Amino acid sequence: MADYKQAGVDLDVHAGLIGHIRALAATTSRPGVIGGVGLFAGTFALGDGPGAPVLVASTDSVGTKVLLAAECGCHEAVGRDVVVHSANDVCTSGAAPLFFLDYLAVHSLESVAVLEIVGGVAAACREVGCALIGGETAQMPDLYRAGTYDLAGTMVGTVPRDRLVQPSPRPGDVVVGVPSTGLHTNGFSLVRRILTETGTDPREHADDLLRPSRLYSGDVARLLAEGATIRGMAHITGGGLPGNLDRALGANCDAVLESGSWARPPVFDWLRDLGGISEGEMRRVFNLGVGFCVIVPAAEADAVCTLVPGARRIGAVVSGAGQVWFS
Amino acid sequence: MADYKQAGVDLDVHAGLIGHIRALAATTSRPGVIGGVGLFAGTFALGDGPGAPVLVASTDSVGTKVLLAAECGCHEAVGRDVVVHSANDVCTSGAAPLFFLDYLAVHSLESVAVLEIVGGVAAACREVGCALIGGETAQMPDLYRAGTYDLAGTMVGTVPRDRLVQPSPRPGDVVVGVPSTGLHTNGFSLVRRILTETGTDPREHADDLLRPSRLYSGDVARLLAEGATIRGMAHITGGGLPGNLDRALGANCDAVLESGSWARPPVFDWLRDLGGISEGEMRRVFNLGVGFCVIVPAAEADAVCTLVPGARRIGAVVSGAGQVWFS
Numbered sequence: 001m002a003d004y005k006q007a008g009v010d011l012d013v014h015a016g017l018i019g020h021i022r023a024l025a026a027t028t029s030r031p032g033v034i035g036g037v038g039l040f041a042g043t044f045a046l047g048d049g050p051g052a053p054v055l056v057a058s059t060d061s062v063g064t065k066v067l068l069a070a071e072c073g074c075h076e077a078v079g080r081d082v083v084v085h086s087a088n089d090v091c092t093s094g095a096a097p098l099f100f101l102d103y104l105a106v107h108s109l110e111s112v113a114v115l116e117i118v119g120g121v122a123a124a125c126r127e128v129g130c131a132l133i134g135g136e137t138a139q140m141p142d143l144y145r146a147g148t149y150d151l152a153g154t155m156v157g158t159v160p161r162d163r164l165v166q167p168s169p170r171p172g173d174v175v176v177g178v179p180s181t182g183l184h185t186n187g188f189s190l191v192r193r194i195l196t197e198t199g200t201d202p203r204e205h206a207d208d209l210l211r212p213s214r215l216y217s218g219d220v221a222r223l224l225a226e227g228a229t230i231r232g233m234a235h236i237t238g239g240g241l242p243g244n245l246d247r248a249l250g251a252n253c254d255a256v257l258e259s260g261s262w263a264r265p266p267v268f269d270w271l272r273d274l275g276g277i278s279e280g281e282m283r284r285v286f287n288l289g290v291g292f293c294v295i296v297p298a299a300e301a302d303a304v305c306t307l308v309p310g311a312r313r314i315g316a317v318v319s320g321a322g323q324v325w326f327s
Numbered sequence: 328m329a330d331y332k333q334a335g336v337d338l339d340v341h342a343g344l345i346g347h348i349r350a351l352a353a354t355t356s357r358p359g360v361i362g363g364v365g366l367f368a369g370t371f372a373l374g375d376g377p378g379a380p381v382l383v384a385s386t387d388s389v390g391t392k393v394l395l396a397a398e399c400g401c402h403e404a405v406g407r408d409v410v411v412h413s414a415n416d417v418c419t420s421g422a423a424p425l426f427f428l429d430y431l432a433v434h435s436l437e438s439v440a441v442l443e444i445v446g447g448v449a450a451a452c453r454e455v456g457c458a459l460i461g462g463e464t465a466q467m468p469d470l471y472r473a474g475t476y477d478l479a480g481t482m483v484g485t486v487p488r489d490r491l492v493q494p495s496p497r498p499g500d501v502v503v504g505v506p507s508t509g510l511h512t513n514g515f516s517l518v519r520r521i522l523t524e525t526g527t528d529p530r531e532h533a534d535d536l537l538r539p540s541r542l543y544s545g546d547v548a549r550l551l552a553e554g555a556t557i558r559g560m561a562h563i564t565g566g567g568l569p570g571n572l573d574r575a576l577g578a579n580c581d582a583v584l585e586s587g588s589w590a591r592p593p594v595f596d597w598l599r600d601l602g603g604i605s606e607g608e609m610r611r612v613f614n615l616g617v618g619f620c621v622i623v624p625a626a627e628a629d630a631v632c633t634l635v636p637g638a639r640r641i642g643a644v645v646s647g648a649g650q651v652w653f654s
Contacts, residue, residue, distance in 0.1 A: 013436045014466065024445050025459040028452040032425065033460060042460025044426050046373070046380055046485065053373055055382070059428040059463045059481060067469055098359065099371050101386040103430060103479045109340045118348050125355040132352040133360060133369025136386045136479065137344065139337070142394055142519060143477060150470060152430045152463065154386060154481040158373065192469060 034164070039247055040089040040235050041157075043164065050162035056095035058086045061152035063238070064188040065210070070147055072206040075113040078151055079120020080127075081185050084213045085237070086155035087128045088292065091217040092233040092248075094165035094224055095157030097128050102135035102153040107144040109137070117151060128217060130155065163224070167232040167250045167295075169317045174301040175245070175255050177314035180291030182265045184213040186238040187285040194275035208267040216292040219308045223294065228304055232295035236287040242324040243284060245293050254320025255295075258327050261314045264289040283326070290314060361491070366574055367416040367562050368484075370491065377489035383422035385413045388479035390565070391515040392537070397474055399533040402440040405478055406447020407454075408512050411540045412564070413482035414455045415619065418544040419560040419575075421492035421551060422484035424455050429462035429480040434471040436464070444478060455544060457482065490551070494559040494577040494622075496644045501628040502572070502582050504641035505546060507618030509538040509592045513565040514612040521602035535594040543619040546635045550621065555631055559622040563614040569651040570611060572620050581647025582622075585654050588641045591616040610653070617641060 034043040034054060041058040062082045069078040087097050102121050106112040114137060125132045144150070183191065191209065195202050202209060216235070223230060232248030245255055268289065272282055282288060295317060296304050305311045361370040361381060368385040389409045396405040414424050429448050433439040441464060452459045471477070510518065518536065522529050529536060543562070550557060559575030572582055595616065599609055609615060622644060623631050632638045
């Protein structure tokens with residue numbers, strides 16, 4: 001049975017390090033800083049007053065999805081994904097994306113479809129409504145093998161201070177799940193291990209494996225424009241529902257999710273069966289069909305589900321200590 | 328004779344691609360965008376009016392300096408460098424750094440001194456006066472070899488719109504050069520090629536090769552506070568003086584630099600002799616001792632040189648077309 005650790009990605013060590021990294025980051029605090037490292041995005045207030053702009057920023061990569069994309073020749077798709085991923089992070093604070101900067105590191109410029117990748121980045125920026133104002137394209141033949149590359153990026157958005165969404169769930173609130181399109185950008189080291197060990201050709205499954213991520217910033221903007229009471233949002237990435245929804249729960253609430261209450265794209269069960277992955281491991285590696293969560297008062301849940309295509313109630317908030325349970 | 332292209336880094340192909348990338352970025356333009364891709368940092372205005380804040384953002388990596396740092400065990404130094412590099416980019420627009428996000432991609436968390444690297448990042452953020460508000464630490468065992476990592480980051484700063492420094496040189500202006508401490512973060516693919524081909528152990532020369540970069544944001548802040556008339560600034564990185572000072576010249580001026588008018592740290596001649604590198608190649612790969620340039624009216628040059636430690640006149644602005652010459 002394969003798991004994420006055997007695929008070289010140790011989520012426990014990662015969680016331990018994050019605590020140390022947060023402590024280091026705290027030594028750099030200065031006027032303006034609101035949040036800390038560990039939420040979906042960092043926040044920084046420009047000026048005082050309730051309407052002062054808060055800058056919300058997130059850096060992320062598409063992980064080893066780039067390796068699968070390279071094998072399948074789907075470069076534009078990962079260019080789009082890196083922008084969408086950051087936009088989804090930034091909108092968890094209620095912020096509207098303003099601008100993006102990409103980081104593309106390659107073996108050599110000839111060996112990589114740089115313009116396809118950046119073309120995907122630019123197309124996604126237009127879709128998100130943010131400007132691509134900079135970036136870095138680095139040639140590092142000694143660090144990357146021929147044909148490989150790494151792709152990351154940083155999104156900066158803004159929200160007036162009095163509209164910043166911070167976790168404030170209450171027992172009795174509802175967790176609304178918004179569908180993912182599939183794997184999005186997480187768990188690809190495990191996916192590749194499964195494919196390799198079973199001799200499965202990724203190109204025969206490229207459509208399912210590399211399906212473009214869903215963008216949620218438009219859904220969030222619609223909810224905010226309609227005046228929904230949002231008590232927390234979570235972008236479901238590496239760590240799955242347990243490792244991401246917890247960040248929207250604060251210290252005094254848990255979430256109890258109803259297993260089977262949402263549609264699970266077939267790619268997940270296919271990977272589970274192919275690799276012999278346990279359900280627990282599946283839950284902490286993949287989004288399993290829910291790419292974004294919104295916590296709202298029970299009275300508003302139906303309205304929210306109507307406003308966001310595919311959204312449905314998937315669980316409830318109860319008193320607790322910031323953990324996610326499956327019923 | 329080795330050159331940068333043989334070391335796997337083709338600056339000509341890079342320059343050609345930048346034009347295409349700029350065109351793609353232009354398709355994403357939206358209200359707020361001031362500059363475009365290609366300057367040292369992207370700029371985005373938050374609101375109208377002369378005092379409205381302009382956000383200035385730069386993404387950069389430390390290149391293959393990470394490989395040399397890993398060989399020599401100097402992880403904290405590259406952590407510091409990635410922050411200093413971005414701060415030096417952002418201050419070319421007259422902006423004060425606000426916050427930073429790092430991107431660290433590793434083979435595995437155990438195999439890399441993550442906390443030393445992030446410790447260097449945090450220490451540099453304190454030195455710069457910016458907050459570390461986020462980042463990403465990605466484990467990608469299939470993309471990076473054991474013990475290797477890539478390190479990049481994004482700095483966001485701000486400047487009131489009426490104080491934004493944009494290139495506006497005039498014939499007769501003076502180019503003031505501010506010393507570098509050595510290689511800073513550029514040319515390391517060539518450096519490593521030279522070391523490998525000559526069987527030179529980098530650990531015996533670690534002090535010279537990995538000397539921490541000079542931070543210029545404090546120098547720039549001092550000049551601005553004293554009311555200096557700054558008509559352009561350049562951070563001298565990959566591309567050397569010809570490939571960076573040109574970005575501060577606009578379309579109608581050239582710069583003529585007086586060779587030998589500044590001190591050249593010994594590491595450059597040592598590398599030139601060891602690798603048999605031509606002077607032309609040295610100029611377009613390395614900073615050769617000038618890490619930052621400030622263009623000022625001739626009448627202010629002496630005052631500027633007094634305010635910035637080590638600064639000296641290194642050349643003059645003449646009518647032209649945006650090129651850099653050596654006399």
